[in-house]
Amino acid sequence: MNDDIILKTDHLSKSFFKYQVLTDVNYQLKRGEIAAIIGPNGAGKSTFFNLVTGYHTVSGGHVFFRGQEITNWARHKIARIGLTRAFQVSNIYPKLTTYENVRQSILAQLKKTLNFFTPASKFARNETLELLKITGISGFRNTEAGILSQGDKKKLELALALASKPDLLLLDEPTAGMSSEETHETMQLVKQLNKDIGLTILFTEHDISVIFGYAQKLSVLHQGVLVAEGTPEEVRQNKEAQACYLGEEI
Amino acid sequence: MDKKNSFLKRFWLPALLFFIALILPLVVAEFWVHVFNEILILGLFAAAFNLIFGYMGQLSFGQAAYYGIGAYTTGLLMVKLQWPLFACLPVSMITAGIGALILGYFCVKLRGIYFAILTMAFGQLVFFILFQWYSFTGGDNGLQGINPPVWLFKANAYYYFSLAVVTIGMIALYFITESPFGYTLRAIRDNTERTEFIGINVQRYMLINFVISGMFCGLAGALWGPFNRSVAPDLSSWQNSGHPVFMAVMGGPHHFLGPMIGSVIFTFLNAFVTGFTEYWPLVSGVVMIIVVLLMPGGLFGIIKSKGYFSSRDVGDVKNE
Amino acid sequence: MEFTFLFSQFMSGLTYGLMLFLVASGLSLIFGVMNILNFAHATFWLIGAYICFTFWSLMEAHQFALWVSIPLAALATAAFGWFCEIVLIKRIYKRELHEQLLITYAMALILGDLIKIIWGPTDRLIVRPSIIQKPLFLFGAPIDSYFIFVILMGFAVALGLWWFLKYTKYGHIVKAAVFSREMVGALGIPIPKIYTWVFTLGIFIAGLAGGVQSAIGSVTLGMDTNIIIQAFCVVVIGGFGSLMGTLVGSLIVGEVFSFAILFWPDGAMVLIFVITAAILIIKPWGLFGTPLRA
Numbered sequence: 001m002n003d004d005i006i007l008k009t010d011h012l013s014k015s016f017f018k019y020q021v022l023t024d025v026n027y028q029l030k031r032g033e034i035a036a037i038i039g040p041n042g043a044g045k046s047t048f049f050n051l052v053t054g055y056h057t058v059s060g061g062h063v064f065f066r067g068q069e070i071t072n073w074a075r076h077k078i079a080r081i082g083l084t085r086a087f088q089v090s091n092i093y094p095k096l097t098t099y100e101n102v103r104q105s106i107l108a109q110l111k112k113t114l115n116f117f118t119p120a121s122k123f124a125r126n127e128t129l130e131l132l133k134i135t136g137i138s139g140f141r142n143t144e145a146g147i148l149s150q151g152d153k154k155k156l157e158l159a160l161a162l163a164s165k166p167d168l169l170l171l172d173e174p175t176a177g178m179s180s181e182e183t184h185e186t187m188q189l190v191k192q193l194n195k196d197i198g199l200t201i202l203f204t205e206h207d208i209s210v211i212f213g214y215a216q217k218l219s220v221l222h223q224g225v226l227v228a229e230g231t232p233e234e235v236r237q238n239k240e241a242q243a244c245y246l247g248e249e250i
Numbered sequence: 251m252d253k254k255n256s257f258l259k260r261f262w263l264p265a266l267l268f269f270i271a272l273i274l275p276l277v278v279a280e281f282w283v284h285v286f287n288e289i290l291i292l293g294l295f296a297a298a299f300n301l302i303f304g305y306m307g308q309l310s311f312g313q314a315a316y317y318g319i320g321a322y323t324t325g326l327l328m329v330k331l332q333w334p335l336f337a338c339l340p341v342s343m344i345t346a347g348i349g350a351l352i353l354g355y356f357c358v359k360l361r362g363i364y365f366a367i368l369t370m371a372f373g374q375l376v377f378f379i380l381f382q383w384y385s386f387t388g389g390d391n392g393l394q395g396i397n398p399p400v401w402l403f404k405a406n407a408y409y410y411f412s413l414a415v416v417t418i419g420m421i422a423l424y425f426i427t428e429s430p431f432g433y434t435l436r437a438i439r440d441n442t443e444r445t446e447f448i449g450i451n452v453q454r455y456m457l458i459n460f461v462i463s464g465m466f467c468g469l470a471g472a473l474w475g476p477f478n479r480s481v482a483p484d485l486s487s488w489q490n491s492g493h494p495v496f497m498a499v500m501g502g503p504h505h506f507l508g509p510m511i512g513s514v515i516f517t518f519l520n521a522f523v524t525g526f527t528e529y530w531p532l533v534s535g536v537v538m539i540i541v542v543l544l545m546p547g548g549l550f551g552i553i554k555s556k557g558y559f560s561s562r563d564v565g566d567v568k569n570e
Numbered sequence: 571m572e573f574t575f576l577f578s579q580f581m582s583g584l585t586y587g588l589m590l591f592l593v594a595s596g597l598s599l600i601f602g603v604m605n606i607l608n609f610a611h612a613t614f615w616l617i618g619a620y621i622c623f624t625f626w627s628l629m630e631a632h633q634f635a636l637w638v639s640i641p642l643a644a645l646a647t648a649a650f651g652w653f654c655e656i657v658l659i660k661r662i663y664k665r666e667l668h669e670q671l672l673i674t675y676a677m678a679l680i681l682g683d684l685i686k687i688i689w690g691p692t693d694r695l696i697v698r699p700s701i702i703q704k705p706l707f708l709f710g711a712p713i714d715s716y717f718i719f720v721i722l723m724g725f726a727v728a729l730g731l732w733w734f735l736k737y738t739k740y741g742h743i744v745k746a747a748v749f750s751r752e753m754v755g756a757l758g759i760p761i762p763k764i765y766t767w768v769f770t771l772g773i774f775i776a777g778l779a780g781g782v783q784s785a786i787g788s789v790t791l792g793m794d795t796n797i798i799i800q801a802f803c804v805v806v807i808g809g810f811g812s813l814m815g816t817l818v819g820s821l822i823v824g825e826v827f828s829f830a831i832l833f834w835p836d837g838a839m840v841l842i843f844v845i846t847a848a849i850l851i852i853k854p855w856g857l858f859g860t861p862l863r864a
Contacts, residue, residue, distance in 0.1 A: 053447070075446040075447055076447075076448075079448060084447065091444045093436070094441075096436060100433065104433055104434065108445075113431055116432075117425045117426070164449060303668070309671070359851060363605075366667065366671070367850065371843050372847060374799050375844065378840050382839070495668060531680070531682055532679065535676040535678075536676070538672055538679070539677075539680075542669050
C-alpha cells in the first residue's frame with residue numbers, strides 16, 4: 001500500500017433498511033492534504049464520515065487508514081490510532097467546564113484515564129491551557145460548556161478532536177454558526193496545523209469561500225455517489241457537479 | 251499555613267461531619283449510637299451506588315446483590331471458619347467484586363431502563379440463591395451469631411470501628427471520583443458517544459466502575475453482619491436495592507457527600523418513625539414522593555441553588 | 571412420570587402462567603404506551619383481591635357471591651387506579667427514569683400499608699361456591715375446578731384485549747401510541763386523556779386478576795412484592811408493549827416454574843431469573859417486542 005495514501009475507501013456502501021445512502025464510493029486521500037467533500041443536503045457526507053469513524057457499520061466495501069483495514073472497527077479503536085472527528089452538531093460535555101472538556105480528551109490521549117488515585121487537576125495543565133489558547137476559548141475555561149455560544153461550542157469541538165493528536169482530522173461543517181471573523185480564525189488555525197505538523201484534513205462545508213479558500217482537493221457527492229473530483233477549479237468546470245447544484249452557484 | 255487554610259476551605263463540610271461523628275457517642279444514648287452506626291454503613295453503600303448513578307449516569311437497581319454477597323462472606327467466614335473480622339473485610343470486597351465482575355459483564359452491554367431491569371433481575375437472582383441454598387447460607391433463616399471480637403462488642407466500640415472503616419472507604423471513593431478515571435465516568439455520563447470518539451472503550455470503563463462500586467457495596471455489607479449479629483437474604487432484596495437509590499436522590503447524586511447525607515436523613519427518619527408507628531412504608535413512600543417531585547437534585551441541589559456553596563461540588567477541585 | 575401427573579403439572583403451570591398474564595398484561599400495556607414501569611401494579615392487584623373479599627363477605631350467604639364480587643372488585647380497583655393516575659402518575663410522564671421508578675415504588679409502599687390499615691394483617695379466606703369445590707377430572711388427572719375458571723378468564727382477557735387493539739377505534743389509538751406518541755399527539759388526539767384511560771384499563775385488568783386470585787388461596791399481605799418481580803420477568807421475556815409477548819412470556823414462566831419444581835425445587839425461581847437475564851442480554855426488547863422503542 002502506498003504510504004502516501006492516508007485514507008482509502010473501496011466500494012463503500014451503506015443502506016438503512018431499504019434506503020440506499022451511499023453507493024460504491026471509491027475515495028483516496030493523500031497524507032498532508034486539505035480536502036473537502038461537498039454535496040447537497042442528504043448527499044451522504046455525514047454518512048461517509050460515520051462509516052469511516054466506526055459510527056455505523058458498513059453495508060459493503062472497505063475502509064483503509066494508513067494502509068490498514070479498519071472497516072467496522074470499534075469507534076474508540078479508530079480514535080486511538082489517529083483518526084478523529086469533530087461533529088456537525090456540537091458533541092461536547094455540557095456539564096463539565098470547557099477546561100475539563102479539553103482535559104478529558106487529552107487524558108484519554110495520554111492513556112491516563114485508568115489512574116484512580118491522583119487528583120485529575122494535577123494532570124495535563126499545560127497541554128490543556130495550550131490547546132484552549134490555540135482554539136481561542138481560553139476565556140471560557142471555567143464556564144460550563146453547555147452554555148457556550150454556538151461558535152464557541154464549535155471551537156471546543158475542534159479542541160476535543162485535536163486533543164487526540166490525530167493524523168487525519170475529519171471536520172463536519174466546522175464553521176457552521178460562526179461569524180466571518182471566527183470562520184477565518186478557525187480555518188487559519190486548521191491551515192497552520194496542516195503546515196506545522198502535517199495534519200491531514202478532510203472537511204465538509206456549505207460555505208463556498210471556505211471551500212475555495214482552503215481546500216486543495218474537492219470531491220462532490222450526490223445521492224450517495226461520487227460524481228466529481230479534482231482541484232476546486234476543476235470541479236467548478238465539471239458539468240455533473242454543476243448539475244447536482246442546480247440553481248446554486250459554485 | 252496557606253495549604254492548611256485552603257484544605258479547610260474546600261473540605262470544611264466533611265471535616266465538620268467527621269468531628270460531629272467523633273463526639274456523637276459521648277452525648278447521645280446507646281440507641282442513637284446504633285442508629286448512627288447504621289447511617290454510616292448505609293451511607294457507604296449509597297456512596298458506592300452513586301459511583302454508577304451520579305457519576306456515570308446509569309441506574310442500577312440491584313446493588314444490594316453485592317451488599318449481600320459482602321455481608322454473607324463475612325458472616326460465613328466468621329461463623330463457620332472463625333476468621334477474625336479484620337481479615338473478612340478485604341475478602342468480602344473481593345467476593346463482592348467478583349460477583350460484580352461476572353454479573354456486570356452482562357449488565358454493561360445495556361443502557362437506560364434495560365440496564366436497570368437487568369441489574370434488578372440479577373439482584374433477585376442473588377436474593378433467591380441466598381434464600382434457597384439452605385445448606386450453605388441458612389436459607390430464609392439467615393446466619394445467626396455473627397459476633398464481633400470482644401473488644402468491639404459494645405455499641406460505642408463497634409461504632410468507632412465502623413466510622414474508621416467507612417471514613418477510609420469514603421476517602422478512597424473520593425480519590426477515585428476526583429481522579430482521571432472519575433472524570434472519565436462523568437464524561438461517559440454526559441456524552442457516552444463523544445467519549446468513545448476520544449478513544450475510550452466505554453463498556454470496559456463501565457465494567458471497571460461496576461466492579462469498584464460492587465466492592466465498596468460489599469465492604470458496607472461486611473460491616474453490617476457483625477453490627478446486626480446476623481445476616482438474612484433480604485439484604486439482597488430489590489427493596490434493599492431501592493434504599494441507596496433513594497438516599498442518593500434525597501441527598502443529591504451530583505455531590506460526593508449527597509448519598510451520605512441522604513443516609514442520615516433516611517435512616518434517622520426510619521429510627522424516629524418506627525418508634526411510634528408500624529406504618530414506616532407509608533411514611534417513607536410519602537417522603538419519597540415529596541422529595542422526588544419537589545426537590546430536584548436532592549438536598550444539595552436545593553442548597554446549591556440558594557448559593558450557599560460557590561463551587562459545583564462539595565470539596566470540588568477548582569481548575570485554576 | 572406418568573401422564574396424569576405431568577398433565578396436572580401442566581395445568582398448574584397454565585393456571586399460574588395465566589394469572590401472571592392477567593397481572594402482567596396491564597403492566598406491559600402501561601409501559602408500552604407511557605414508558606412507565608409501574609412498581610405498584612401488583613399492589614393494585616392485591617387491592618383487587620382484598621376488595622373482592624370484602625364484597626364477597628357482604629354476600630357470602632349466596633352462591634353467586636364470588637362471581638359478582640370479581641367484576642365489582644375490578645371496577646372499584648379501576649376507579650381507584652384512575653384516581654391515582656390523576657393525582658400522581660400524571661406528574662411523572664416527563665420525568666427521568668429514576669424518578670419514575672422511585673415514585674411508583676413509593677406508591678407501592680403507600681398502597682401496601684393502606685391495605686394493612688384497612689384490612690389488617692390477618693389472612694382473608696373466601697369460601698368457594700359449591701360448584702367449584704370438587705376437582706374436575708381431565709384425562710384421569712384431578713384438576714382444581716377453579717383453575718379452569720382462571721384459565722378461561724385468562725384467555726378471555728387475552729382475546730378481549732386483542733379484539734380491542736385490533737378492531738376498535740380506541741384500540742387503534744393505543745396501538746399507535748405504543749409505536750409513536752408524538753404522531754398520535756400531532757393528530758390532535760389528547761395524549762393526557764389517553765394515558766389516563768390506558769392506566770385505568772391496566773389497573774382494571776389488575777383488579778380483575780386480583781379478584782380471580784382471591785379464591786385461589788388465602789389473601790395475605792406481601793403477596794404483591796413477590797409477584798411484581800415475576801410480572802417484570804414476564805414482560806421482559808415477552809417484550810414490552812406486546813400482547814402476544816406478554817401471553818407467551820407468562821406461559822413460559824408458568825410452565826418452566828411448574829416443571830422446574832419437580833427437578834430442582836430450590837432452583838425454580840433462580841431459573842426464571844436466569845432466563846430473564848438471558849433474554850435481556852440477547853434480545854433486550856424481548857421475544858415479541860419492537861427494537862424501535864427503547
